[in-house]
Amino acid sequence: FFIGNSAIILGLLLSAISESTDAVMTILPVALLSQIILAGIITPLQSKTTEFMSYFTLGRWGTEGFCRIQDIHTNTDFFTKALHENLYNEKLAGLFDSLLENVLFIVLLNIVMIIIVLLSLKKIENTNS
DSSP states (O other): HHHHHHHHHHHHHHHHSSHHHHHHHHHHHHHHHHHHTTTTSSOOOHHHHHHHHHHTTTTHHHHHHHHHHHHHHSSSSHHHHHHHTTTTTOOOTTTTTTTHHHHHHHHHHHHHHHHHHHHHHHHHHHHHH
């Protein structure tokens, strides 16, 4: 539910920074594919650049959050450990080691996206007046 709402905010962001619906439809596949690829599910993130970029995508935090929730319900660390061993290099290992930290980072990303939406809408309002 939380990631779904975050995706809505991402959609609002894309809509706010685009000048037309055609521009949004052009940007949307790129934004969605980057979320999927940088989540690390399709292929492991092996370079420092992709690892760093993944920290700024909702896809990565959603994937980690789902693994952590699964681990909570099974009383293990199997899913999170497998995710980190097989998909991520974990250059920032130990920085985000709990579900709460994952959620806080998603909240931070949401706040940044909302600020950009508000600034974009303010800019549009100023140019129209």
